[in-house]
Amino acid sequence: MINKTVANVREACEGIEDGMTFMLGGFGLCGIPENIINELVRRNIQGVTCISNNAGVDDFGLGLLLKKHQIKKMISSYVGENAEFERQMLSGEMEVELVPQGTLAQRCEAARTGIPAFFTPAGYGTEVAEGKETREFNGKMHIMERAFEADFSFVKAWKGDEAGNLIFKGTARNFNPAMCGAGKITVAEVEELVPAGELDPNQVHIPGIFVQRIFQGEKYEKRIEQLTVRKK
């Protein structure tokens, strides 16, 4: 067993520098690496590019980095829940690349599986296709999209073991698996870290080979963005 554990979030974020590109898992506030985001805020890392489906809300998730103007560029598919984001984007303070959600996921998946580029029909005939190579396959037009390049992938899982194997829960899985192994270094934070041998290998979603560092997060707020319920 190759042990991937690090003591805490500070050790886990060793080597991060201003101007780097980070991938961050999560959909909305669901399945985001909360402890790592807090550490990025604490270190006041500057001028970073973030690849993340969303940008958090004003006072949670990536919204915390936005508020402190730490983000130079965001690469996302949907940023509608964040007023500060919209302000920085419209004023030109922050660069934004909007990417169709499936393309965003596949550009992560391509990066981690050694596929430099791929063709997808998503965005053909729209401004997303501008400047991109197009090609017809089976009578349908496609555009070429490239794998992302990132310095770090920051992901969050439900359970993990010392070997870096990960299991996700519910829809908190989302972008996390595709980002594992997509950046040069993948750091996983988990709610529960167990010794090797305690996870059933049949149930592992992401094998430890895609993870370089793993730690148990100190605490999880797991904020709900839109609470919708019905009466009993």
Next chain:
Amino acid sequence: MLDKNQIAQRIAKEVKDGYYVNLGIGIPTLVANFVRDDISVEFQSENGILGMGPFPYEGEEDPDLINAGKQTITALPGASFFDSAMSFGMIRGQHVDLTILGAMEVSQNGDIANWKIPGKMVKGMGGAMDLVASAENIIVAMMHTNRAGESKLLKECTLPLTGVACVKKIVSNLAVMEVRDGKFHLLERAPGVSVEEIQQATEGDLVVEGDIPEMKF
């Protein structure tokens, strides 16, 4: 004229036994409330669930279980979870039978615009571009006109496009229409709405053939 729930109710009639269905945010989400309970249908939410159920009971919400609108949901028996790359693999690979989504504009050749108003609103396309580019069967739920009374069914879209030549069917507050051969074809009228009213509210070419029946629910 239909309200949002009635639009959803009419669209629910298009959902057939054995369908996997992706519902967009807004009116499409309401469709789930009107699907007959004697047929088997599974709802896909692109953030990673098949077999999405209703909102949880008060106090039973789980922050790790949401839909693409970030709302707390439940999982029905037979549900499955998966990651975003697999989710869009399902969509791109045309395994999802029906996609229902909203629109700001639709053109008579089936172009759709629903993600951006330059200078005003730029929230992003989310999964809409992937969905419309790959789905074989797309139904748009929309209001026929905007608040100013201007038609949203146009000869050509004025807003940045989400996808080209992809919309097959539209259910608006006034009518059910098919998009075929570069024209809107009127299929049904909303109760109490005349063909003339629909024609007036449609800027694009509208084909009216024979008697147009009123919608049934």
